[in-house]
Amino acid sequence: MAEKRKINPILKSVLELGPIAAFFVAYLQLRDHSFTIGGVEYEGFILVTAGFVPLILLTTGILWALTRHVSKMQIVTAVLVVLFGGLTVWLNDDRFFKMKPTAIYLLFAGVLGIGLMRGRSYLQYVMEEMVPLAQEGWMILTRRLTMFFAGLAVLNEVIWRTMSTDMWVNFKTFGLTIAIFAFFMTQGGLFKRYGIEEDAEN
Known part of the structure; x- marks a missing residue:
């Protein structure tokens, strides 16, 4: 098994909490807008969710690459983000x-x-x-x-x-x-x- 590595605590916090902060900021910018993509109209919330899914996967991947360790809770969270976020975008709900x-x-x-x-x-x-x-x-x-x-x-x-x-x-x-x-x-x-x-x- 790969040995755990320590990284700067600030960087670790940014990787763990950054996606949530980015979701909040993006939502404030897009909440009153709607967008038509492929003939389907999406509210800003849906697009923000669509962006949040790959972002959480990216930051989780970076965290693993830097520390060679991701907790089971983080893995479960990432899987559920993909599942529920994907359903949200796919069903526009x-x-x-x-x-x-x-x-x-x-x-x-x-x-x-x-x-x-x-x-x-x-x-x-x-x-x-x-x-x-x-x-x-x-x-x-x-x-x-x-x-x-x-x-x-x-x-x-x-x-x-x-x-x-x-x-x-x-x-x-x-x-x-x-x-x-x-x-x-x-x-x-x-x-x-x-x-x-x-x-x-x-």
């Missing part, structure tokens, strides 16, 4: 792309939930190197994150089905990112209680 976060978070919640039913924390396999915790801590964090992901899926469904596209784009760009950041910030007590300090070798 923005509902599919708006359902994408729901599918992503339900999938994550489902996988973590299956692990919990088997008495395991699949989250530990992904994050153990970044956050060393005792086994009980991993199980608690996994239960909380499973419920959190399920809640985000429900929230996404409520917002895109009952509110405007502008509201949904703002929610997707800022709301989801802030919610995930806030979730982990509120787990400080758990990290402190169950954190494992590696003993320095003498």
